[in-house]
Amino acid sequence: MKIKREDILHLANLSNFTLSDEEVLSLGKDLQDIIKYISQLDDLDTSEVKSTYQVFEMENVWRSDEIIEQDASSEQLLALTKNEKDNQIKVPKVL
Secondary structure, X not given: OOOOHHHHHHHHHXXXXXXXXXXXXXXXXXXXXXXXXXXXXXXXXXXOOOOOOOOOOOOOOOOOOOOXXXXXXXXXXHOOOOOEEOOEXXXXXXX
């Protein structure tokens, strides 16, 4: 894959970078070297490698939902706040 000058300038524009002509040439060479290095993976024989989507054997830990009676009623808890409206705690706007 050949990296064109226009591609580098497009990426720089998307990243809000200003590049000199020297930086464009240097970056082009660096990107070409990176792609060449990564393309070595295409030569690997992976026919005997088992596909996987998860490298760790993990499982979800499920628990049953149980309603546990609380010592305080909603009225008692609402009495602890300074700002209450319609049986809800009124808080300042975040946005």
